[in-house]
Amino acid sequence: MDTLVSQLQRQFRDYTISLYHQGFLDDQFTELKKLQDECSPDFVAEVVSLFFEDCEKLIGNMARALDQTGNVDFSLVGSSVHQLKGSSSSVGAKRVKGLCVTFKECCDSQNFEGCVRCLQQVDIEYKSLKAKLQDLFSLEQQIVQAGGRIPQVDI
Amino acid sequence: MNSGSCSSLMEVGYDDHHHHHGHEELHVLAVDDNLIDRKLVEKLLKISSCKVTTAENAIRALEYLGLGDQDQHIDALTNNDLKVNLIITDYCMPGMTGFELLKKVKESSNLKEVPVVIMSSENIPTRINKCLASGAQMFMQKPLKLSDVEKLKCHLMNCRS
Numbered sequence: 001m002d003t004l005v006s007q008l009q010r011q012f013r014d015y016t017i018s019l020y021h022q023g024f025l026d027d028q029f030t031e032l033k034k035l036q037d038e039c040s041p042d043f044v045a046e047v048v049s050l051f052f053e054d055c056e057k058l059i060g061n062m063a064r065a066l067d068q069t070g071n072v073d074f075s076l077v078g079s080s081v082h083q084l085k086g087s088s089s090s091v092g093a094k095r096v097k098g099l100c101v102t103f104k105e106c107c108d109s110q111n112f113e114g115c116v117r118c119l120q121q122v123d124i125e126y127k128s129l130k131a132k133l134q135d136l137f138s139l140e141q142q143i144v145q146a147g148g149r150i151p152q153v154d155i
Numbered sequence: 156m157n158s159g160s161c162s163s164l165m166e167v168g169y170d171d172h173h174h175h176h177g178h179e180e181l182h183v184l185a186v187d188d189n190l191i192d193r194k195l196v197e198k199l200l201k202i203s204s205c206k207v208t209t210a211e212n213a214i215r216a217l218e219y220l221g222l223g224d225q226d227q228h229i230d231a232l233t234n235n236d237l238k239v240n241l242i243i244t245d246y247c248m249p250g251m252t253g254f255e256l257l258k259k260v261k262e263s264s265n266l267k268e269v270p271v272v273i274m275s276s277e278n279i280p281t282r283i284n285k286c287l288a289s290g291a292q293m294f295m296q297k298p299l300k301l302s303d304v305e306k307l308k309c310h311l312m313n314c315r316s
Contacts, residue, residue: 028298028300031300032195034301035195035198035199035202035301037202040198046194047191047194047195050190050191050194051191079249083189085276086189086191086192086276087189087191087192089297089298090191090192090195090297090298090299
C-alpha cells in the first residue's frame with residue numbers, strides 16, 4: 001500500500017530531479033545541502049531567502065541605473081550584475097547565473113536594449129526559481145509533518 | 156564532527172602562542188563583500204571546526220587585525236581573541252581589493268606569517284600568479300565547496316606541524 005509519506009517522498013524526489021534536469025539548479029545547490037545539519041536545519045532555506053532578497057535589491061539598483069535615460073552608468077549596472085552572478089553561482093541558481101553572464105556582456109558593450117531585456121529575464125527567472133523552491137520546501141515540511149524522513153536525492 | 160560546535164564557538168585559550176595544543180581550533184578571518192558568500196564561507200569553516208570572524212570589506216578586516224588607520228600600536232598577537240590563524244579573502248571587492256589586503260598583511264611585521272588565501276569566481280591565470288607571487292598561500296575558485304575547505308584545512312594543519 002502506498003502511504004502518504006512514500007507518495008510525498010516520491011513527489012519530492014521527482015521534483016528535485018526535475019529542477020536539476022531543467023537547469024534551474026546545479027550541483028552547488030547540492031553542496032549547500034551538505035552544509036545543513038542538526039545544528040542548522042534551515043540553513044538552505046535561510047541562504048536561499050537571503051539570495052532572493054539580494055536579487056530584489058540588485059535588480060532594483062539595475063533598474064534605477066537603466067532608468068537614467070541618456071545617462072546610463074553601465075559600469076554601475078555591471079557591478080550589480082557581478083554581485084548577482086556571484087550570489088547565484090554560490091547558491092546553485094544555474095539559470096539566473098547564466099543570464100548574468102549575458103547581462104554582463106551587454107553592460108560591457110553598453111548595449112542598452114540588451115541590458116533592458118536581460119533585466120526583464122533575470123527578474124522573471126529569480127521569481128520563478130523562488131516559487132519552485134518554495135514548493136520544494138513545502139514538500140519537505142509535508143513529509144516531516146507526516147512523520148517521514150526527507151529522502152537524499154542523488155542527481 | 157564536533158557536537159559542541161552547535162552553540163556559540165568555544166574560546167580556545169593558548170598558554171603561549173608558540174605552544175599549540177593537539178586539537179586547537181583555527182581562527183579564520185573571512186573577508187567578502189557579498190553577503191551570501193560570507194554566509195557560505197562562514198558555514199563551511201564552522202562545519203570544519205574553525206572559529207570564524209567575518210568582515211565585509213578589506214578596511215574592516217585591517218581594523219580587526221590591528222592594522223587600521225587609528226592605532227598602529229595594537230599588537231594583535233597579545234590578545235588571544237584576535238589571533239587569526241588564517242585570512243581568506245575575496246579578490247574582487249570595492250575599495251581595497253583582496254590583493255591589496257594580501258600585500259598589507261605581508262608587509263606587516265606582526266602578521267606576515269599569517270597565511271592568506273584568495274578566492275575568486277574568475278579563473279584568470281595572471282591574477283592567480285600575481286597573488287601567489289605576492290605571498291598568497293593558495294588561490295581558491297568560487298563557489299566554495301565543503302571539499303575545498305577540507306583540503307585547505309589539511310594543507311594548513313600540515314604546514315603548521
